[in-house]
Amino acid sequence: MAKKLQYFNINGLGESIRYMLHYGGHKFEDIRYELKDWPIQSVKDSLPYGQLPLYEExxxxxxQSLAIARYVASQSQLLPSDLWQQAVLDAVVHNIYDFWNKNKIAEYIRGDAETKAALKKQTFEEHIPFYFPRFEKELKTNKGHFAGKLTWADFILVGMIETANLFYGENIETNYPTIAALVKTIQNLPKVKEYIATRNPYTFK
Amino acid sequence: MAKKLQYFNINGLGESIRYMLHYGGHKFEDIRYELKDWPIQSVKDSLPYGQLPLYEExxxxxxQSLAIARYVASQSQLLPSDLWQQAVLDAVVHNIYDFWNKNKIAEYIRGDAETKAALKKQTFEEHIPFYFPRFEKELKTNKGHFAGKLTWADFILVGMIETANLFYGENIETNYPTIAALVKTIQNLPKVKEYIATRNPYTFK
Known part of the structure; x- marks a missing residue:
């Protein structure tokens, strides 16, 4: 079955899906749009709710990025079979998205220098100190992964961290050793590493 | 296994979970807090991310409401076994939550009369006209349910509509006959109907 992923030419909500597709050894058409060209009206009109990412198979x-990510995870041996454990990981990814949404990244992207500085300050003084110790603790008590072994929730966290790092020009995981180790683990998975080496680096100005 | 749900004494993000627990014939402790008393610090501090609902088993x-709802659905025969179909329903519930989040209901609850009127106007002139024809179409092409038969996504939509109706004092589904029929279908499921008859009506002033 031909697989296709449409998203922006950036990490954002799409990169963890790309990582999992590569990790699972899936061939897929990796269609990318430049943020600066968006909205491309003909593309936007073709999307069921006007939003990217869109996955085809x-x-x-x-x-919906989380629906796509969970499905791709199920096809890439990254979703446990136990239903309670699946639910715990669903909660984890929603907690990660809550952190992400509090960053108001759409406002940040469009904002002037003052807005950017204020939003960044809030992220570093409020949201990271609230969420990251909790993520760190969950990882630490589960052998460095959210479920005691590699699952899709690990990919979602790393995808969000890489995106935050791109936008803020920082390494937000620095003070959290278990999170930082997980970032390296994912980036060094052989097929993920290979993919990262072949794609162009992302930029945000 | 003893089951317990903690949430506010209101429909909100909790009612579709309560409906599915009753529908599935599960006995559970239905713990409720009054919105006006919130935050109750001792309860808030006991919550892993400071937020309700919290489910115990x-x-x-x-x-996380969606993690809980999906799990309860899996225990109440409201989750199809096919992984693609599961993913389609995941996308549906995220689309419904997108609609819900655009309503900025926390701002609405706290707002003065002017703020309330402006937010309500935006919901009725922008968000409902964008999302509801899409939901209506999805339901209509699938025999009145999101997946051709009763699933958790139907409960999620009805839970959000009932909540919007409580806050806005309207019936937001009126102009969408397939959605309106689904609301009636869920409310008339025997065990749901029985539960509704025994609980106190919700109020919002």
Missing amino acids: GGKTLN | GGKTLN
């Missing part, structure tokens, strides 16, 4: 489409 | 806890 066998002629059927799926929107 | 066999001494283990789970946060």
Whole structure:
């Protein structure tokens, strides 16, 4: 079945999906749009809810980054079979997205220098100190992964951290050794490493 | 295994979970806090991310409304076994939550009369006209349910509509006959109907 992922030419909500597709050894068409060109009206109108990412497989489409990520995880041996454990990981990814949404990154992208500085300050003084010790603790008590072994929740956290690092020009995981180790683990998975080496580096100005 | 749900004494993000627990015939402790008393610091401090709802089963806890709802659905025969179909329903519930989040209901609850009027206007002129024709179409092409038969996504939509109706004092589904029919279908499921008849009506002033 032909697989296709449409997203921006940036990490954002799409990179953890790309990582998992590569990790699982899936061939897929990696279609990318430049943020600066968005909205491309013809593309936007073709999206069921006007938003990227959109995933296609066998002629059927799926929107919503977490729905796509969870499905790709199920096809890449990154989703445990136990239903309670699946639910715990669902909670983890929603907690990660809560952190992400508090960053108001759309406002940050569009903002002037003053807005950017204020939003960044809030992220570093409020949101990271609230969420990251909790993520660190969950990882630490589970052998460095959210579920005691590699799962999709690990990919989602690393995807969000890499995106935050791109936008803020920092390494937000620095003071959290277990999180920092997980970032390295994911980036060094052989097929992920290979993919990272072949793609162009992302930029944000 | 003893089951317990902690949430506010309101529909909100908790009612579709309560409906599914009743629908599935599960006995559970239905713990409720009054919105006006919130935050109750001792309760808030006991929550892993400071937020309700929190679900407990066999001494283990789970946060995040969608993680809880999906798990309860899996225990109440409201989750299809096909992984693609599961993913399609995941996308549906995220689309419903996108609609919900655009309503900025926390701002609405706290707002003065002018703020309330402006937010309500935006919901009725922008968000409902964008999302509801899409939901209506998805339901209509699938025999009145999001997946051709009753699933958790139907409960999530009805839970959000009932909540919006409580806050806005309207019936936001009126102009969408397939959505309106689904609301009635869920409310008339025997065990749900029985539960609704025994609980106190919700109020918002």
